Amino acid sequence: xxxxxxxxxxxxxxxxxxxxxxxxxxxxxxxxxxxxxxxxxxxxxxxxxxxxxxxxxxxxxxxxxxxxxxxxxxxxxxxxxxxxxxxxxxxxxxxxxxxxxxxxxxxxxxxxxxxxxxxxxxxxxxxxxxxxxxxxxxxxxxxxxxxxxxxxxxxxxxxxxxxxxxxxxxxxxxxxxxxxxxxxxxxxxxxxxxxxxxxxxxxxxxxxxxxxxxxxxxxxxxxxxxxxxxxxxxxxxxxxxxxxxxxxxxxxxxxxxxxxxxxxxxxxxxxxxxxxxxxxxxxxxxxxxxxxxxxxxxxxxxxxxxxxxxxxxxxxxxxxxxxxxxxxxxxxxxxxxxxxxxxxxxxxxxxxxxxxxxxxxxxxxxxxxxxxxxxxxxxxxxxxxxxxxxxxxxxxxxxxxxxxxxxxxxxxxxxxxxxxxxxxxxxxxxxxxxxxxxxxxxxxxxxxxxxx
Amino acid sequence: xxxxxxxxxxxxxxxxxxxxxxxxxxxxxxxxxxxxxxxxxxxxxxxxxxxxxxxxxxxxxxxxxxxxxxxxxxxxxxxxxxxxxxxxxxxxxxxxxxxxxxxxxxxxxxxxxxxxxxxxxxxxxxxxxxxxxxxxxxxxxxxxxxxxxxxxxxxxxxxxxxxxxxxxxxxxxxxxxxxxxxxxxxxxxxxxxxxxxxxxxxxxxxxxxxxxxxxxxxxxxxxxxxxxxxxxxxxxxxxxxxxxxxxxxxxxxxxxxxxxxxxxxxxxxxxxxxxxxxxxxxxxxxxxxxxxxxxxxxxxxxxxxxxxxxxxxxxxxxxxxxxxxxxxxxxxxxxxxxxxxxxxxxxxxxxxxxxxxxxxxxxxxxxxxxxxxxxxxxxxxxxxxxxxxxxxxxxxxxxxxxxxxxxxxxxxxxxxxxxxxxxxxxxxxxxxxxxxxxxxxxxxxxxxxxxx
Numbered sequence: 001x002x003x004x005x006x007x008x009x010x011x012x013x014x015x016x017x018x019x020x021x022x023x024x025x026x027x028x029x030x031x032x033x034x035x036x037x038x039x040x041x042x043x044x045x046x047x048x049x050x051x052x053x054x055x056x057x058x059x060x061x062x063x064x065x066x067x068x069x070x071x072x073x074x075x076x077x078x079x080x081x082x083x084x085x086x087x088x089x090x091x092x093x094x095x096x097x098x099x100x101x102x103x104x105x106x107x108x109x110x111x112x113x114x115x116x117x118x119x120x121x122x123x124x125x126x127x128x129x130x131x132x133x134x135x136x137x138x139x140x141x142x143x144x145x146x147x148x149x150x151x152x153x154x155x156x157x158x159x160x161x162x163x164x165x166x167x168x169x170x171x172x173x174x175x176x177x178x179x180x181x182x183x184x185x186x187x188x189x190x191x192x193x194x195x196x197x198x199x200x201x202x203x204x205x206x207x208x209x210x211x212x213x214x215x216x217x218x219x220x221x222x223x224x225x226x227x228x229x230x231x232x233x234x235x236x237x238x239x240x241x242x243x244x245x246x247x248x249x250x251x252x253x254x255x256x257x258x259x260x261x262x263x264x265x266x267x268x269x270x271x272x273x274x275x276x277x278x279x280x281x282x283x284x285x286x287x288x289x290x291x292x293x294x295x296x297x298x299x300x301x302x303x304x305x306x307x308x309x310x311x312x313x314x315x316x317x318x319x320x321x322x323x324x325x326x327x328x329x330x331x332x333x334x335x336x337x338x339x340x341x342x343x344x345x346x347x348x349x350x351x352x353x354x355x356x357x358x359x360x361x362x363x364x365x366x367x368x369x370x371x372x373x374x375x376x377x378x379x380x381x382x383x384x385x386x387x388x389x390x391x392x393x394x395x396x397x398x399x400x401x402x403x404x405x406x407x408x409x410x411x412x413x414x415x416x417x418x419x420x421x422x423x424x425x426x427x428x429x430x431x432x433x434x435x436x437x438x439x440x441x442x443x444x445x446x447x448x449x450x451x452x
Numbered sequence: 453x454x455x456x457x458x459x460x461x462x463x464x465x466x467x468x469x470x471x472x473x474x475x476x477x478x479x480x481x482x483x484x485x486x487x488x489x490x491x492x493x494x495x496x497x498x499x500x501x502x503x504x505x506x507x508x509x510x511x512x513x514x515x516x517x518x519x520x521x522x523x524x525x526x527x528x529x530x531x532x533x534x535x536x537x538x539x540x541x542x543x544x545x546x547x548x549x550x551x552x553x554x555x556x557x558x559x560x561x562x563x564x565x566x567x568x569x570x571x572x573x574x575x576x577x578x579x580x581x582x583x584x585x586x587x588x589x590x591x592x593x594x595x596x597x598x599x600x601x602x603x604x605x606x607x608x609x610x611x612x613x614x615x616x617x618x619x620x621x622x623x624x625x626x627x628x629x630x631x632x633x634x635x636x637x638x639x640x641x642x643x644x645x646x647x648x649x650x651x652x653x654x655x656x657x658x659x660x661x662x663x664x665x666x667x668x669x670x671x672x673x674x675x676x677x678x679x680x681x682x683x684x685x686x687x688x689x690x691x692x693x694x695x696x697x698x699x700x701x702x703x704x705x706x707x708x709x710x711x712x713x714x715x716x717x718x719x720x721x722x723x724x725x726x727x728x729x730x731x732x733x734x735x736x737x738x739x740x741x742x743x744x745x746x747x748x749x750x751x752x753x754x755x756x757x758x759x760x761x762x763x764x765x766x767x768x769x770x771x772x773x774x775x776x777x778x779x780x781x782x783x784x785x786x787x788x789x790x791x792x793x794x795x796x797x798x799x800x801x802x803x804x805x806x807x808x809x810x811x812x813x814x815x816x817x818x819x820x821x822x823x824x825x826x827x828x829x830x831x832x833x834x835x836x837x838x839x840x841x842x843x844x845x846x847x848x849x850x851x852x853x854x855x856x857x858x859x860x861x862x863x864x865x866x867x868x869x870x871x872x873x874x875x876x877x878x879x880x881x882x883x884x885x886x887x888x889x890x891x892x893x894x895x896x897x898x899x900x901x902x903x904x
Contacts (some may be wrong), residue, residue: 023806030657032657033658033659034659035676035679037679038507044802075711087798101721107687144459148713157644160641160644161644161645164883171623171640171641181560187639188623189612189623189639189640191644192612192640192643192644193612193613194582200702204509205484206485207485207621208670209484209487219589219687220453223702225703225707226489227487227489228684228703229699230699247682247703248680249587249708251676251677251680252704254703254707255677255706255708255796258710258714259792259796261714261736262710262713262714262717262788262792263732263745263788263792265714265717265718265788266717266784266787266788266789267781267784267785267788268785268788268789272789273793273811274789274790274792274793274799274803274807275798275799275803275806275807276800276808277812278813278814278817279816281810281811282814282818283722285782285814285818286818286821288781289781289782289818289822290821290822292778292781293774293778293822293825293826296774296778297774297775299768299773299777300771300773300774301770303769303770303773304767304770304833306768307769307770309768310766310769311766313772314759314761314762315756315804316769317753317755317759317762317768317769318753318755318756318759319752319775320769320773321748321751321752321755321772321885322745322749323746325744325748325751325885326659326744326745326748327607328718328735328740329740329744330741331740332718333718333719333720333740333741334738335715336714336715336718336719336720337715337717337718337720337726338726339528340711340715340726341725344707344711345725345816346567346726346727350496351726351727353729354727355726358728358729358730358733359733361730362730362733362734362737365730365734366734366737366738366741369738369742370741370742370745373745374745376722377749378685381756416785419469429777431636433773435778448840
């Protein structure tokens with residue numbers, strides 16, 4: 001039993017030594033107890049030559065190691081072996097891992113790798129390469145178990161004994177007709193519980209949720225979340241079963257999609273990771289900053305239009321960033337809630353009006369609270385009550401703008417079929433900056449005689 | 453077969469009619485094809501009295517409906533039934549759903565509900581109520597299948613035929629000793645493939661990853677992600693097996709945790725949802741805005757210190773929000789990357805220095821690019837080259853501050869064991885505002901004679 005705690009690193013350092021010094025049999029037994037993900041971590045920390053360790057591992061284990069790596073690193077590991085070993089490892093790899101790997105290499109390398117597969121595997125991998133990466137087809141694996149409805153439990157068990165070790169998830173068995181069309185599903189539990197001469201037809205569940213090959217991966221992810229399924233079968237336009245998607249692939253998709261939303265809200269492009277090169281990072285971020293610069297210039301030009309007023313009352317320059325800053329923060333609050341609500345499918349036709357009204361109420365109340373505090377502070381600082389009144393009123397008005405912009409910008413982007421997180425932040429703060437400066441400096445200009 | 457597409461709403465409207473007009477047998481058969489989540493959605497849209505539908509459904513189905521509801525709504529649904537039916541439904545409910553429901557009701561209601569359970573169920577639920585909600589113990593269910601190592605495959609299959617329909621995930625079967633200590637695991641697949649007289653001991657996998665009852669749910673979530681497991685068993689301090697956590701509970705946890713991060717970055721408290729009341733929303737957001745107000749006042753006081761310079765060159769007021777605004781945006785980019793990197797466990801001891809250096813390079817390069825553009829624009833607007841130089845230099849300096857603050861604030865919070873998303877945004881923009889105003893207005897003051 002392996003309990004996850006802080007002592008584990010001490011234990012795991014032994015793994016590498018056991019592999020280096022073990023016999024073939026000892027290593028085979030040892031590897032049953034080590035998840036490939038853990039060994040990958042060990043290898044990253046290992047200071048010697050990782051090939052010393054890799055060459056002692058069984059082929060099937062190296063295949064699963066490669067399966068757990070980032071797509072762009074898979075081929076590097078594979079190509080570190082001899083030609084013959086490479087072929088052996090390929091034959092142990094799952095079709096979806098192979099397809100992910102081939103998506104990252106040049107055309108000639110791709111053909112070279114495919115030429116090392118047997119006919120069946122090559123065909124599976126080629127068909128997977130035909131699908132867009134971010135669709136159900138791009139996610140699925142070809143390894144699933146299929147039986148016929150006329151089979152008995154006894155025949156099915158016999159068939160499973162032969163086939164089960166090969167497939168990705170031997171918990172559900174799909175029932176197909178002669179044309180490969182998906183008819184139903186049975187679980188291993190159904191098979192264990194049933195009498196030996198029962199026909200599959202009589203115990204199969206005909207109500208299988210399946211997804212078309214071209215469904216977007218984000219939508220597939222939502223279905224997994226919604227129904228809590230472990231596996232979803234994928235079918236083509238004729239309802240012929242093409243593959244299965246398992247929940248562990250989906251956890252990665254869900255992570256990718258939320259990372260994308262978080263990045264877009266923060267003004268980063270989706271491809272960037274913490275380890276990206278400075279060059280990549282600059283290319284990812286500078287365009288956003290340049291867009292921001294244009295919108296900041298718009299806001300600045302509003303200030304510029306009121307330079308005459310500011311030259312009379314310089315304290316306006318001190319207080320104006322407070323009005324716009326608070327507007328930006330309040331707008332971001334509404335925006336964050338709405339973008340996340342859209343991502344989690346919580347904003348629907350029924351509550352859309354109600355949410356808008358709530359946001360407006362929140363904007364008005366928060367605006368009044370902040371307006372009173374800022375107004376009093378400004379009165380104490382500058383000494384003029386009318387100054388306090390102006391900044392307080394500007395704050396209330398700008399928080400209403402903030403609530404409206406935070407709500408409408410993502411909702412409208414969504415209606416236009418654009419990712420609601422994309423550039424939402426820029427739009428919202430542009431609104432709150434432009435309007436914040438306009439309200440505060442405009443009101444000051446109206447009351448300029450009482451302020452000087 | 454049920455393929456998810458846009459036509460489904462047309463089909464599903466029939467479900468409610470079928471339930472309303474069907475015989476008991478017809479309904480029982482119909483319900484096999486309808487996932488509780490789908491019926492819940494139908495019920496929400498249904499304009500008639502939902503009780504008309506609920507009273508025709510079998511008890512076990514209502515139990516799973518309640519299991520799929522939000523914790524705070526579970527008891528409302530349960531209490532809409534007669535005393536006798538309530539008792540029947542409770543007996544069909546899973547222990548973790550019951551515990552989640554009881555976590556939301558008053559003490560006397562809790563005791564009333566527990567009194568309706570049989571002895572075994574009451575004990576299970578009581579033990580679950582003893583764990584903190586956000587730990588492994590708070591997530592786990594008590595329904596798992598356990599066998600002994602001396603049993604044969606034949607005996608195990610016999611046992612499974614009796615027990616399997618009751619348990620949450622009948623795919624893994626845990627092997628316990630007489631004291632309840634977890635010794636290993638066998639999958640149904642192992643059982644199907646093995647000879648009938650094999651002992652469980654000989655086929656069980658002794659390398660079971662398990663987690664202690666008090667492990668934080670976020671950490672449990674990371675383990676599911678890392679290993680792609682479907683189920684993880686939970687053990688107490690004596691390694692006695694207490695329950696299992698299944699991946700569908702974990703998808704909710706992972707969603708919760710990312711929502712929390714996104715919210716904190718956007719200045720919202722974790723409990724708020726899109727449907728929260730205005731009162732709740734104000735209570736969630738106003739404190740953040742008030743904190744922001746204090747930090748905005750700090751930045752404003754820097755501007756205030758330079759009012760003398762601004763009164764001489766009013767154009768400074770126009771351009772100063774651009775310097776601070778761009779600093780804030782650049783800081784948020786670095787911050788977003790680091791906070792997400794920490795959440796996904798991508799920032800480790802090995803790359804921490806390298807990431808900091810990268811962020812500084814990116815800050816300098818982006819600062820120079822933006823500085824040149826802004827400098828030229830300012831020169832054209834104001835007509836003085838030195839004005840352009842000052843704002844350009846201030847931009848470079850502030851983007852270095854932005855990169856440093858975006859990196860160090862979350863990293864230091866993390867070291868202090870505080871959620872790195874918490875208040876990070878406020879700290880970072882405070883740094884960039886204060887330093888941005890200071891650099892720009894300070895440089896202007898130094899060169900004031902050349903500017904007037």
